[in-house]
Amino acid sequence: MSLLEMTGLSKRFGGLLAVSGFDLALDAGEIVGLIGPNGAGKTTVFHLVSGFHSPTAGGIRFKGDSIVGLKPHAICRLGLTRTFQIVQPFAGLSVIENVMVGAFNREPDAAVARRLAGEIVEFVGLGPRRDVPARSLTLSDCKRLEMARGLATRPELLLLDEAMSGLNPTEIDEIIGLIRRIHAHGVSLLIIEHVMQAIMALSHRLVVLHHGEKLAEGAPGEVANNRRVIEAYLGEGA
Amino acid sequence: MGARLAGALAVAALVALPPLLPKYHLEVLISVVFWAYLGIAWNLLGGYAGQFSFGHAAFFGIGAYTSTLLLLQAGLTPWMGMLLGGAVAAAFGLFEGYLSFRYGLKGPYFSLVTLAFAEMLRVVAVNTKAVGSSLGLVVPSAKAAPAMFMFSNKLPYYYIILVMGALALALTWKIGRSRLGFSLAAVRENEDAAEAAGVDALGMKLRAMALSSFLTALGGTFYAQYFAYIDPTITFGPAVSIGALLPAIVGGAGTVLGPVLGSFVLTPLSELTRFALRGRAGADIMLYGAILVLVISFLPQGLAGFVRDRRARVGPR
Numbered sequence: 355m356s357l358l359e360m361t362g363l364s365k366r367f368g369g370l371l372a373v374s375g376f377d378l379a380l381d382a383g384e385i386v387g388l389i390g391p392n393g394a395g396k397t398t399v400f401h402l403v404s405g406f407h408s409p410t411a412g413g414i415r416f417k418g419d420s421i422v423g424l425k426p427h428a429i430c431r432l433g434l435t436r437t438f439q440i441v442q443p444f445a446g447l448s449v450i451e452n453v454m455v456g457a458f459n460r461e462p463d464a465a466v467a468r469r470l471a472g473e474i475v476e477f478v479g480l481g482p483r484r485d486v487p488a489r490s491l492t493l494s495d496c497k498r499l500e501m502a503r504g505l506a507t508r509p510e511l512l513l514l515d516e517a518m519s520g521l522n523p524t525e526i527d528e529i530i531g532l533i534r535r536i537h538a539h540g541v542s543l544l545i546i547e548h549v550m551q552a553i554m555a556l557s558h559r560l561v562v563l564h565h566g567e568k569l570a571e572g573a574p575g576e577v578a579n580n581r582r583v584i585e586a587y588l589g590e591g592a
Numbered sequence: 593m594g595a596r597l598a599g600a601l602a603v604a605a606l607v608a609l610p611p612l613l614p615k616y617h618l619e620v621l622i623s624v625v626f627w628a629y630l631g632i633a634w635n636l637l638g639g640y641a642g643q644f645s646f647g648h649a650a651f652f653g654i655g656a657y658t659s660t661l662l663l664l665q666a667g668l669t670p671w672m673g674m675l676l677g678g679a680v681a682a683a684f685g686l687f688e689g690y691l692s693f694r695y696g697l698k699g700p701y702f703s704l705v706t707l708a709f710a711e712m713l714r715v716v717a718v719n720t721k722a723v724g725s726s727l728g729l730v731v732p733s734a735k736a737a738p739a740m741f742m743f744s745n746k747l748p749y750y751y752i753i754l755v756m757g758a759l760a761l762a763l764t765w766k767i768g769r770s771r772l773g774f775s776l777a778a779v780r781e782n783e784d785a786a787e788a789a790g791v792d793a794l795g796m797k798l799r800a801m802a803l804s805s806f807l808t809a810l811g812g813t814f815y816a817q818y819f820a821y822i823d824p825t826i827t828f829g830p831a832v833s834i835g836a837l838l839p840a841i842v843g844g845a846g847t848v849l850g851p852v853l854g855s856f857v858l859t860p861l862s863e864l865t866r867f868a869l870r871g872r873a874g875a876d877i878m879l880y881g882a883i884l885v886l887v888i889s890f891l892p893q894g895l896a897g898f899v900r901d902r903r904a905r906v907g908p909r
Contacts, residue, residue, distance in 0.1 A: 426787035444781035455778040458771045459790030507790050
């Protein structure tokens with residue numbers, strides 16, 4: 355049984371078919387990369403899986419059960435959460451408090467939640483900034499905070515939406531290392547990323563989305579050399 | 593610990609000094625604590641959950657009318673009527689909140705809905721003979737009867753509202769450090785991110801709504817017993833809605849002591865302007881308004897935020 359399974363997933367916004375008949379299965383322990391040109395529908399897939407949008411057609415199963423129609427917090431409770439492409443910190447709260455909100459997902463006691471959050475803040479490398487208000491973090495630290503808050507909910511599957519966009523090469527290397535360590539802790543990952551060297555290095559499998567449809571799927575090496583994928587990115591005749 | 597000592601002294605003064613105060617000063621002090629109490633109740637929803645109610649008079653009026661009608665019609669002691677009024681107000685708050693939040697009303701739209709509900713109740717009360725219409729209701733107060741929430745002088749009322757304020761403050765403090773408090777703050781800061789982190793945004797906002805409306809209704813019963821008279825304009829009118837939110841906002845929304853600080857500054861201020869400009873109807877409100885504009889422009893984080901920033905700057909880190 356797959357950890358996450360989407361079948362015939364479609365989402366229509368008025369006249370725009372953002373996602374069309376999309377199938378994807380992800381097994382426990384996998385890192386799957388979701389790539390495609392801008393506007394391909396990647397983030398819409400994340401919104402559908404995490405419960406922020408409901409699909410126009412198709413099914414989504416997590417651990418065998420349908421999660422269509424569940425609200426994001428209920429899906430998070432089941433063990434699936436996501437980060438946001440445009441970082442969404444709780445600006446007025448400190449770093450540790452941001453992460454505590456996530457930790458409360460499984461831990462009702464405030465003292466225990468604070469301790470767990472503290473460990474995760476250290477884990478993502480925000481230890482020195484734990485009592486700083488989230489509004490004063492750099493973009494790179496905000497991306498770490500997004501991951502820390504997601505991890506604190508103790509997910510089995512974490513959806514990362516462009517965790518590296520806007521970062522410099524050193525920061526990207528650090529985030530790659532962090533994602534590897536998250537995976538080593540037994541968390542499966544579905545990743546949207548435009549930074550190609552990163553997604554090639556991290557993913558076990560790549561899925562290419564183009565105009566809302568699946569264009570290709572396979573090992574990173576195969577997909578990178580796929581004629582149709584190259585055309586989708588660079589235009590025909592490339 | 594200078595702050596702790598100052599706090600202990602303030603509490604001691606609030607408990608020990610009032611019997612020594614002249615009648616007028618005691619009345620002002622009751623007024624200060626009363627508006628602080630309403631501010632604390634409003635703060636749970638408006639400050640912590642960030643849902644800016646402009647119509648808390650709805651809950652205040654429900655509390656005042658429920659306990660008063662039960663007293664007049666059934667002879668029920670307002671001590672009981674107070675809790676029943678709180679329950680009715682909480683149910684009404686849940687109804688109002690569910691309608692608004694279920695359909696995603698936020699910010700000014702939510703404020704307008706709460707204002708509309710309060711005004712609606714005011715118009716209903718004005719036009720309903722059974723609740724005294726615009727003449728209002730007189731609460732019997734001729735003889736002292738502590739079991740019926742009636743006292744022959746002001747002092748017991750002072751201690752009652754002081755205890756109510758202290759309990760509401762303790763509740764706020766406890767919530768602020770709990771899962772509920774963090775969840776409310778998360779919803780206030782960013783609802784989508786809160787949901788993604790496992791926070792049931794709708795459920796949390798409804799909890800804040802129920803608690804806030806319950807506490808506000810208790811204030812309504814206190815008002816009815818203390819002034820021995822209620823009418824639709826006083827209890828359901830915008831003056832109460834604004835009076836509940838101002839101490840919290842000026843003092844520091846979303847902080848435990850904000851509404852208390854706010855009321856200790858605002859209530860005497862409004863008394864002073866009224867005294868200074870007596871005989872010129874409305875002039876005192878204009879002056880009061882001008883002072884409010886200044887306070888809000890220069891202290892956008894409220895008094896509590898100002899104190900915190902000062903201490904952060906000069907105090908040891």
